[in-house]
Amino acid sequence: xxxxxxxPGGHAAEPYQGGLRRWLTTTNHKDIGTMYxxxxxxxxxxxxxxxxxxxxxxxxxxxxxxxxxxFNQLIGIHALVMIFAALMPAATGFxxxxxxxxxxxxxxxxxxxxxxxxxxxxxAAILLTxxxxxxxxxxxxxxxxxxxxxxxxxxxxxxxxxxxxxxAVHILGISSIMGSINIIVTIFNMRAPxxxxxxxxxxxxxxxxxxFLLIATLPVLAxxxxxxxxxxxxxxxxxxxxxxxxxxxxQHLFWFFGxxxxxxxxxxxxxxxxxxxxxxxxxxxxxxxxxxxxxIAIGLLSVVVxxxxxxxxxxxxxxxxxxxxxxxxxxLPLAVLFFCWIATMWKGAMSFETPMLFAIGFIVLFGIxxxxxxxxxxxxxxxxxxxxxxxxxxxxxxxxxxxxxGVMTGVYYWLPKWTGHMYCEKLGKLHFWLxxxxxxxxxxxxxxxxxxxxxxxIPDYALQFAEFNAISTVGAFILGLSQLIFAWNxxxxxxxxxxxxxxxxxxxxxxxxxxxxxxxxHSWETQPVIK
Amino acid sequence: xxxxxxxxRHSRWRRAFDGFGLPPRFLTLALLGLxxxxxxxxNFNFPEPVTPIARETLHIHNxxxxxxxxxxxxxxxxxxxxxxKHRKSVGHQPARFSGPKGATQWFWALIPFAIxxxxxxxxxxxxxxxxxxxxxxxxxxxxxVLKVTGMQWKWQYEYPEAGVKFISxxxxxRDQISNAEAKGEHYLLEVDKPVVxxxxxxxxxxxxxxxxxxxxxxxxxxxxxxxxxGFLRETWVLIxxxxxxxxxxxxxxGKDHGFMPVVVHAVPEPEYLAWxxxxxxxxxxxxxxxxxAWSSEELMTEGKAVYEKVCAACHQPDGKGLPPAFPGxxxxxxxxxxxxxxxGKVIKDSHVDRVMHGKAGTAMxxxxxxxxxxxxAAVITYERNSFGNSKGDMIQPAQIKALR
Numbered sequence: 001x002x003x004x005x006x007x008p009g010g011h012a013a014e015p016y017q018g019g020l021r022r023w024l025t026t027t028n029h030k031d032i033g034t035m036y037x038x039x040x041x042x043x044x045x046x047x048x049x050x051x052x053x054x055x056x057x058x059x060x061x062x063x064x065x066x067x068x069x070x071f072n073q074l075i076g077i078h079a080l081v082m083i084f085a086a087l088m089p090a091a092t093g094f095x096x097x098x099x100x101x102x103x104x105x106x107x108x109x110x111x112x113x114x115x116x117x118x119x120x121x122x123x124a125a126i127l128l129t130x131x132x133x134x135x136x137x138x139x140x141x142x143x144x145x146x147x148x149x150x151x152x153x154x155x156x157x158x159x160x161x162x163x164x165x166x167x168a169v170h171i172l173g174i175s176s177i178m179g180s181i182n183i184i185v186t187i188f189n190m191r192a193p194x195x196x197x198x199x200x201x202x203x204x205x206x207x208x209x210x211x212f213l214l215i216a217t218l219p220v221l222a223x224x225x226x227x228x229x230x231x232x233x234x235x236x237x238x239x240x241x242x243x244x245x246x247x248x249x250x251q252h253l254f255w256f257f258g259x260x261x262x263x264x265x266x267x268x269x270x271x272x273x274x275x276x277x278x279x280x281x282x283x284x285x286x287x288x289x290x291x292x293x294x295x296i297a298i299g300l301l302s303v304v305v306x307x308x309x310x311x312x313x314x315x316x317x318x319x320x321x322x323x324x325x326x327x328x329x330x331x332l333p334l335a336v337l338f339f340c341w342i343a344t345m346w347k348g349a350m351s352f353e354t355p356m357l358f359a360i361g362f363i364v365l366f367g368i369x370x371x372x373x374x375x376x377x378x379x380x381x382x383x384x385x386x387x388x389x390x391x392x393x394x395x396x397x398x399x400x401x402x403x404x405x406g407v408m409t410g411v412y413y414w415l416p417k418w419t420g421h422m423y424c425e426k427l428g429k430l431h432f433w434l435x436x437x438x439x440x441x442x443x444x445x446x447x448x449x450x451x452x453x454x455x456x457x458i459p460d461y462a463l464q465f466a467e468f469n470a471i472s473t474v475g476a477f478i479l480g481l482s483q484l485i486f487a488w489n490x491x492x493x494x495x496x497x498x499x500x501x502x503x504x505x506x507x508x509x510x511x512x513x514x515x516x517x518x519x520x521x522h523s524w525e526t527q528p529v530i531k
Numbered sequence: 532x533x534x535x536x537x538x539x540r541h542s543r544w545r546r547a548f549d550g551f552g553l554p555p556r557f558l559t560l561a562l563l564g565l566x567x568x569x570x571x572x573x574n575f576n577f578p579e580p581v582t583p584i585a586r587e588t589l590h591i592h593n594x595x596x597x598x599x600x601x602x603x604x605x606x607x608x609x610x611x612x613x614x615x616k617h618r619k620s621v622g623h624q625p626a627r628f629s630g631p632k633g634a635t636q637w638f639w640a641l642i643p644f645a646i647x648x649x650x651x652x653x654x655x656x657x658x659x660x661x662x663x664x665x666x667x668x669x670x671x672x673x674x675x676v677l678k679v680t681g682m683q684w685k686w687q688y689e690y691p692e693a694g695v696k697f698i699s700x701x702x703x704x705r706d707q708i709s710n711a712e713a714k715g716e717h718y719l720l721e722v723d724k725p726v727v728x729x730x731x732x733x734x735x736x737x738x739x740x741x742x743x744x745x746x747x748x749x750x751x752x753x754x755x756x757x758x759x760x761g762f763l764r765e766t767w768v769l770i771x772x773x774x775x776x777x778x779x780x781x782x783x784x785g786k787d788h789g790f791m792p793v794v795v796h797a798v799p800e801p802e803y804l805a806w807x808x809x810x811x812x813x814x815x816x817x818x819x820x821x822x823x824a825w826s827s828e829e830l831m832t833e834g835k836a837v838y839e840k841v842c843a844a845c846h847q848p849d850g851k852g853l854p855p856a857f858p859g860x861x862x863x864x865x866x867x868x869x870x871x872x873x874x875g876k877v878i879k880d881s882h883v884d885r886v887m888h889g890k891a892g893t894a895m896x897x898x899x900x901x902x903x904x905x906x907x908a909a910v911i912t913y914e915r916n917s918f919g920n921s922k923g924d925m926i927q928p929a930q931i932k933a934l935r
Contacts, residue, residue: 061714061718061719062707062708062709062710062714063708063709063710064710067786068786068787068788068789068790069786069853069856072783072785072786072788140855141853141854141855141856145785145786146783147783151743151744151782151783153742153743153744153760154743154744154783154784154785156892157742157743157785157892157893157894159855159856232892240761241759241760241761241762242761242891246761246762247744247759247760247761247762248759248762281617281625282619282625283625283626283627284627284628284629285629286628286629286630287629287630288629288630289630290630310757312746312755312756312757312781313744313757313759313764314756314757314759314764314765317663317664317667320663320667321660321663324656324659324663325651325652325656328651328652328655328656329651331647331651332644332647332648332651335643335644335647336644338606339640339643339644342606342609342610342613343640345610345613345614345617346609346613346617346626347613347617347623347625347626347628348613348617348623348625348626349617349618349619349623349624349625350613350614350617350618350619350623351618351619351620352618360610360614363610364607364610367603367606367607368603371599371602371603372599374595374599374651374655375592375595375596375599375655378591378595378655378659379659379662379663379666380587380588380591380658380659380662380663380666381588381591381592381595381659383584383588383666383753383754383755384577384588384592384750384753384755386755386781387746387748387755387781387782388781448573448574448575451574451575451576451577452574452575452576452577452578452750453577453578453748453750453778453779455746455748455779455780455781455789456781456783457783457788457789458779458788458789459789460708460719460789460790461719461789462717462718462719462720462777463714463716463718464574467573468573
């Protein structure tokens, strides 16, 4: 698209508040975006430490380090932290930072809501993890020990960690809904003159669909966990067969949220991929419209396939067949995305800086997630895969390789824009290769463990699973340690380094590159006009 | 045994790679070249199937793996070709296209989706639908029924036609789990009393649970089904080959989720019938035992055995429990409270009430459903006179029988 910019750089002098007060009261989309990203990074390490403790326990058969009760707490809180406190805030951080820059807006539409949305996160994270600490002092019996899925009646039976987690999920949900409303309002109302919806950057399109999915499905989760809360404390029987309820009702409600949640985490990443691929292929994005329609199709399909998460719970044959075929149907719009990504690279002039490496790593590894997802949709084969390590490996290919490596792609791509400094390319590449190597070392063995019959969420296992578990643990520790390189690289880039120009990458296109690096405090005081 | 395992592993290999059209011998040799690897247990595919469903599932799985492997290789071969040819460092000039133009380009852009549509709904879809209908057909020509009840953290098996039921729990010694002792061959996959099924018979399996959701899974049967409290779910197996088949609970069900294995002993029908007769005789003897008076020594011995099998996982072998989720019995007010009221009836929330009827919303289940009169009387008597509790009273199996 061609852009006529008037005067991008100007920014009014404004009273600058330093220190804690600035961060507590800020309504600036960049400050809030930065806080989201920092929070996400910290929680990424918190969740990572939890799972490293789990992998250490699983290094050998037998119970070495922890009791099964504690093991169960770690796996559930690891998932909740990674999903709600690491991946979702990272996506919201990107949205805050980039959407106003990309659509030519001075800030987000609802700045105070924005501030509130962020500051709800730290209390929620504390609620999630506090029961661990309380248990150390003999209060309660630790955190949520049901896995992140809260399945009733196990969660009805659980200790006060369940109540803490329910409250945390409520707060995180409110935060996400506020963020979503803000993003929708911003995209609908604050685009630069001339930027029609079909000229909207794909990243904004991805986030728009995510925001609608969040608003559609989070209230269902909130309802489900509230029903759980009343079952636990106020004598209702929503999920208790003895009182006329049904434990499977909880699974339906949970996964009505839970499946779209996968796409909530992935759509922002799918949105940013074309930008990175086009930049480093020096070629326009292939199939813009096809990608937009695919986002919409995936968003719609994602709310009608939920029951494939519990095929083994037993359901009528027509239901099994419906959920199988509707799930398989998602492979078509997803294939459109893969096609467009590769067609964007085709006949370009590629160079392989760190963001491009991560984007390619993302495409290949997320391809494995998509293909294994296709066979998981098959009810007959799913009887063997379900509840096994095969599923664990599959969704880590989706959410680590698809989600977190996607976030890393975006971080390396936009970090120079945010900080005004170039990151260290050598460290970035080292980080990439270590991550890809150790990620596969961790999760390829888990596919085989699942096929051989190892159930997930067990603290100890039969001897035939020992070798693959040992390999997986070694991989996990390398994976964990190599993320320190990532944190270090960000740190040194924030502190200094080679100055980055406005257009950081040679052939990057889009409004965000028309501004200086770092951009002025208020992004587009005069809106650019898109022709 | 070691030798047999070696052979079966080899045949497992063969099956695993047949689907890919790779010579298994070559792969075996390649692995032998890596020191240490060849001796370890690396299984790359489902274990050997022994039911028609498991065979069909393995076949479908192999076929699908082949399809997705081809898709993966083709798609990323194109991408890698592009990454090598179309790079800036070799001086490739970027094209400017941003979508298909003209009929030919549209045709080639749409071909991959036609292929995918065919793979999804024909190549994968049709065999899947057939398999689903077969898997869910539990009733046609079923020869017998086995009822499986999941409980924290053991399985109860019931043969409704024969009136036989028993509980099957993990038999791996605690010392092996805590690494104080060398681990046995079937570590964590062994039980005190395996369920016995005849080969060549279609067994309809009904599943339910007394507390939380469990999942009954034997990989070699290709069957995995949830056991849901308050509901009946069903599946079926037709075991084709005698042997011992091992599996595990597959749904997180609390702290000992990893310690509730399934062991199925498949035997020829005459052997199965003889076993069933022996079980019936045992059950009759046990029921008869409820009518005679038991001495306190007898009750204490029997009670200790029942306690260690059924209660110790939560309340711990020393009776101290794991508070707050699992309260201790040592010095407990409930255990040290009165036994029965003046009329010999159960007092609400008393020791007998808890053991027989459980406590709603907790892991304490109603054991009157799963334990016999003798077992209930014995374990109540044992708890009242152990771990420092010294009530000195006892309850007779006949009293429990009357209280039911």
